[in-house]
Amino acid sequence: MKTLKIANIPGDGVGKEVVPAATEVLHAIAELHGNLKFEFTEFPWSCEYYLEHNVMMPEDGLETLKEFDAIFLGAVGNLELVPDHVSLWGMLIKIRREFEQVINIRPAKLLKGVRSPLVNPKDFDMMVVRENSEGEYSSIGGNIYKDEDEIAIQNAVFSRKASERAMRYAFDLAAKRGKHVTSATKSNGIIYSMPFWDKVFKEVSKDYPDIKTDSQHIDALAAFFVTHPDKFDVIVASNLFGDILTDLGAAIMGSVGIAPAANINVNGKYPSMFEPVHGSAPDIIGKGIANPIGQIWTAKMMLDHFGEEELGSTLLDIVESVTNDGFLTPDIGGTNTTKEVTDEIIKRIKNYKAAAVTEETSEVAKV
Numbered sequence: 419m420k421t422l423k424i425a426n427i428p429g430d431g432v433g434k435e436v437v438p439a440a441t442e443v444l445h446a447i448a449e450l451h452g453n454l455k456f457e458f459t460e461f462p463w464s465c466e467y468y469l470e471h472n473v474m475m476p477e478d479g480l481e482t483l484k485e486f487d488a489i490f491l492g493a494v495g496n497l498e499l500v501p502d503h504v505s506l507w508g509m510l511i512k513i514r515r516e517f518e519q520v521i522n523i524r525p526a527k528l529l530k531g532v533r534s535p536l537v538n539p540k541d542f543d544m545m546v547v548r549e550n551s552e553g554e555y556s557s558i559g560g561n562i563y564k565d566e567d568e569i570a571i572q573n574a575v576f577s578r579k580a581s582e583r584a585m586r587y588a589f590d591l592a593a594k595r596g597k598h599v600t601s602a603t604k605s606n607g608i609i610y611s612m613p614f615w616d617k618v619f620k621e622v623s624k625d626y627p628d629i630k631t632d633s634q635h636i637d638a639l640a641a642f643f644v645t646h647p648d649k650f651d652v653i654v655a656s657n658l659f660g661d662i663l664t665d666l667g668a669a670i671m672g673s674v675g676i677a678p679a680a681n682i683n684v685n686g687k688y689p690s691m692f693e694p695v696h697g698s699a700p701d702i703i704g705k706g707i708a709n710p711i712g713q714i715w716t717a718k719m720m721l722d723h724f725g726e727e728e729l730g731s732t733l734l735d736i737v738e739s740v741t742n743d744g745f746l747t748p749d750i751g752g753t754n755t756t757k758e759v760t761d762e763i764i765k766r767i768k769n770y771k772a773a774a775v776t777e778e779t780s781e782v783a784k785v
């Protein structure tokens with residue numbers, strides 16, 4: 419029996435609604451496999467935890483998490499309790515950095531039965547590789563002076579190592595897909611880091627003669643996501659550009675509630691972390707209508723990560739069969755609840771298993 423130990427951190431807001439849903443789905447999918455088991459341990463680290471302890475997670479939190487095969491996280495952030503930069507840097511970004519989850523992969527493609535807001539979305543299927551360790555997200559800077567003289571300084575950090583690592587990851591991914599990498603740049607306006615990013619991209623691309631490349635300024639690229647999403651295969655982007663592009667990717671899929679993500683530790687030293695693109699969705703907390711698909715699709719990425727690609731594809735197929743039959747939460751135009759969509763997915767996983775067993779039995783009967 420392959421046992422995977424998963425640290426569940428539902429976090430804040432709808433994270434608390436979609437993580438339990440996706441966890442149930444993972445239990446069902448493990449049963450379908452037959453030789454796979456998930457052991458979940460839940461941690462209450464969140465903004466509420468902060469109110470009690472003055473930290474988002476305990477001092478030895480990372481030590482604790484290190485022992486797990488993966489981290490399954492919902493969302494972090496509750497502006498009514500804790501400033502967003504404190505909650506994010508106190509947990510989400512802390513884990514990403516300390517566990518060297520240097521790559522954030524975020525697919526965007528159409529799901530059957532989910533209507534894109536685009537009039538003619540064609541059949542887009544892209545993958546954004548977001549540099550996840552540096553860039554515009556830096557703790558280098560400060561605030562000086564007061565009142566009308568007040569100044570905030572925030573320095574971006576672009577290292578050759580991290581830029582190249584994200585780019586190589588993108589090229590390797592493209593080699594298995596549509597053989598095209600687009601680099602998100604802004605070297606017309608950002609005069610040090612972005613020309614550097616372009617230079618590294620050009621150098622790295624020489625090692626991949628079979629992969630086509632292009633480079634687009636982030637503003638134009640954002641527009642192309644809306645006008646020609648089907649033209650993209652893999653997009654490599656800095657931390658902030660990748661962040662923005664993936665909410666846009668989610669939007670053209672139909673909702674940020676369905677977009678998955680994976681924070682990958684590429685050196686194998688620490689666990690990777692799986693958490694959807696969306697945040698805590700303060701406007702719909704407690705209504706029971708959060709879309710669970712982002713978290714469930716993220717679970718599929720976790721299955722892929724553990725080499726269970728076949729099972730992962732089956733899970734996504736089942737999710738698509740459910741959306742295609744009109745089980746939709748309000749964010750994607752339906753009236754179903756989180757529970758109704760989740761229950762339907764689980765029911766179909768169970769039926770899938772039953773059908774597989776019947777097929778096996780009739781094979782045996784034939785023999």
Ligand SMILES: NC(=O)c1ccc[n+]([C@@H]2O[C@H](COP(=O)([O-])OP(=O)(O)OC[C@H]3O[C@@H](n4cnc5c(N)ncnc54)[C@H](O)[C@@H]3O)[C@@H](O)[C@H]2O)c1
Nearest residue numbers: 493494495496502674675695696697698699702708709749
């Ligand atoms: N990775 C993360 O944990 C993460 C990501 C984004 C934002 N945040 C945090 O979340 C809080 C809210 O941020 P925001 O409002 O900018 O972004 P958000 O993603 O939480 O919400 C944006 C919009 O999308 C909707 N939405 C999000 N998830 C949904 C779901 N599963 N089903 C249906 N609708 C969904 C929301 O209702 C809202 O209308 C902030 O504290 C922010 O810092 C955390």
Ligand SMILES: O=C(O)C[C@@H](O)C(=O)O
Nearest residue numbers: 506510661694695696697
């Ligand atoms: O800025 C971040 O990375 C937090 C959140 O917006 C995300 O996309 O994960």
Ligand SMILES: [K+]
Nearest residue numbers: 492493694696
């Ligand atoms: K999230």
Ligand SMILES: [Mn+2]
Nearest residue numbers: 661662665695
């Ligand atoms: Mn984001």
